[in-house]
Amino acid sequence: xxxxxxxxxxxxxxxxxxxxxxxxxxxxxxxxxxxxxxxxxxxxxxxxxxxxxxxxxxxxxxxxxxxxxxxxxxxxxxxxxxxxxxxxxxxxxxxxxxxxxxxxxxxxxxxxxxxxxxxxxxxxxxxxxxxxxxxxxxxxxxxxxxxxxxxxxxxxxxxxxxxxxxxxxxxxxxxxxxxxxxxxxxxxxxxxxxxxxxxxxxxxxxxxxxxxxxxxxxxxxxxxxxxxxxxxxxxxxxxxxxxxxxxxxxxxxxxxxxxxxxxxxxxxxxxxxxxxxxxxxxxxxxxxxxxxxxxxxxxxxxxxxxxxxxxxxxxxxxxxxxxxxxxxxxxxxxxxxxxxxxxxxxxxxxxxxxxxxxxxxxxx
Numbered sequence: 001x002x003x004x005x006x007x008x009x010x011x012x013x014x015x016x017x018x019x020x021x022x023x024x025x026x027x028x029x030x031x032x033x034x035x036x037x038x039x040x041x042x043x044x045x046x047x048x049x050x051x052x053x054x055x056x057x058x059x060x061x062x063x064x065x066x067x068x069x070x071x072x073x074x075x076x077x078x079x080x081x082x083x084x085x086x087x088x089x090x091x092x093x094x095x096x097x098x099x100x101x102x103x104x105x106x107x108x109x110x111x112x113x114x115x116x117x118x119x120x121x122x123x124x125x126x127x128x129x130x131x132x133x134x135x136x137x138x139x140x141x142x143x144x145x146x147x148x149x150x151x152x153x154x155x156x157x158x159x160x161x162x163x164x165x166x167x168x169x170x171x172x173x174x175x176x177x178x179x180x181x182x183x184x185x186x187x188x189x190x191x192x193x194x195x196x197x198x199x200x201x202x203x204x205x206x207x208x209x210x211x212x213x214x215x216x217x218x219x220x221x222x223x224x225x226x227x228x229x230x231x232x233x234x235x236x237x238x239x240x241x242x243x244x245x246x247x248x249x250x251x252x253x254x255x256x257x258x259x260x261x262x263x264x265x266x267x268x269x270x271x272x273x274x275x276x277x278x279x280x281x282x283x284x285x286x287x288x289x290x291x292x293x294x295x296x297x298x299x300x301x302x303x304x305x306x307x308x309x310x311x312x313x314x315x316x317x318x319x320x321x322x323x324x325x326x327x328x329x330x331x332x333x334x335x336x337x338x339x340x341x342x343x344x345x346x347x348x349x350x351x352x353x354x355x356x357x358x359x360x361x362x363x364x
Contacts, residue, residue: 013076016069017061017083023069023246024061024083031062038077039264040068041282065267066246067255073245080244106226113224251275251293253324257354258291268292272311277320289358291320298323305359313361322356329353 010033017024025031025042034040042062064072072078094102251274255265264278268290277289290312294300305321312319 013079015081016064016072016078018080019083023064023066023080025064026061028060031060034072035281038072038075039259039262040064040072041264041266042068043267065265066248067252068265069246070248070252071256071259080246109226110224113226117224249274249293250295250323253329253354254291254293254320254322254356257322257356258289263289271315271317272308273319276317287317289320290315290317291322291356294321294323296323296325306361309359309361312359318358318360320356320358322354324354 010027010029014027014030014033017026024045025034031042034042042064044058044060045063046059046061069078069080073080255275258275258277259265262279264280264282265275266278266282266287268274268276271290273290273292275289275291275293276287277291278285278287290308292308300321305319308319308321
C-alpha cells in the first residue's frame with residue numbers, strides 16, 4: 001500500500017524551541033514538513049520509550065543545526081521560541097477548566113492506546129489458534145475444565161490436610177504439647193482466613209455482564225499514560241517573526257548557498273568538514289560533497305586541502321571549500337536591498353556572493 005499523505009497541514013511560521021542554546025522540533029508534522037518542503041533533516045536525539053537501552057534507534061525531538069534554524073527564520077517559515085519562558089508564561093495562565101479538559105483528553109488518548117493494545121493481543125491470539133487449527137471456543141472450554149480440575153484437587157488436598165491434623169490431635173491427646181500445637185496453628189489459620197477475606201469469591205460461571213464489567217475495569221486499571229510531544233494549547237505566533245536570528249558560524253554563507261540549490265545537509269564531523277551535502281533526501285542519495293566554509297580572506301594550509309581531498313575521494317565524495325565575497329555581499333545589500341539572499345538568483349560570476357570550489361584527489 002502506498003504511503004498516505006500527511007493528515008495535518010502545518011501553518012507557517014511554526015515555532016522552533018530553543019533549549020539551552022539548542023534548536024529543537026517536537027512535532028512530527030513539523031519535522032515531516034521541514035524535510036519535504038525545506039530540505040531540512042536535522043538529527044533525532046530523543047530516546048524511544050520501548051527501546052530505552054538502544055543508542056542506535058532514536059526518536060523525537062529533532063535537533064537542528066544553527067544554520068538550518070537560521071535559514072528557516074530568514075525564509076519566514078519559522079520563528080525562535082525560548083521554550084522555558086514561553087511554557088511558564090502560557091501554561092501559567094491556564095484556567096482550572098482548561099487543565100481539566102486537557103487531563104480528560106489525555107485520559108481518552110490513554111484508553112484508546114490500551115484498547116488498541118488489547119485488540120492487537122486478541123488478533124495475535126486468534127491468528128495463533130488458526131495456525132494450530134483450534135477455535136477460541138474450544139480453547140476456552142479446555143481452560144475451564146482445567147480450572148475445575150485444579151479447584152477439585154485443591155479441595156481434596158484441603159480435606160486430607162484437615163483429616164491428618166485431626167488424626168495427629170487424636171494420637172497426641174493427653175500429651176503436654178497438644179495445647180501449644182493448637183495455639184500455634186490458630187494464628188496461622190486466622191492469617192489464612194484474613195488473607196482469604198481480602199479477595200472476593202470468584203463465581204464458578206460469571207454472567208456476561210460481569211465479564212464485560214471486569215474487562216472494562218481491567219482496561220481502566222491498565223490504562224496507558226500518554227505524554228504529549230506538543231504543547232496544548234499551541235503557542236501563539238509572535239508579532240515579529242524575524243525578531244531573533246540564531247547565531248551562526250562563518251561557514252553559514254556556504255550552507256545557505258548550497259541549500260538554495262536544493263541540497264540537503266548533515267553534520268560533517270565524521271569526514272573532517274562542516275557539512276555533508278546531499279543532492280536529495282539522505283535516505284535516497286549518497287552525499288556528493290564534504291563541504292567546508294571559510295572566510296573570504298582566511299588563510300588555510302595546503303595540507304588541509306590535500307587531506308580533505310583524499311579523504312573525500314576515498315569516501316566517494318568531492319571536497320568543497322567556499323566562502324562569501326564580503327564586498328559583493330555589501331554592494332548587493334546596498335543596491336538591491338538584500339535581494340541576493342540566495343546566491344543562485346544571479347547570472348554573472350562577478351555578482352555571486354558565495355563562490356565554491358570542489359577538489360578531487362587523483363592517484364599519482
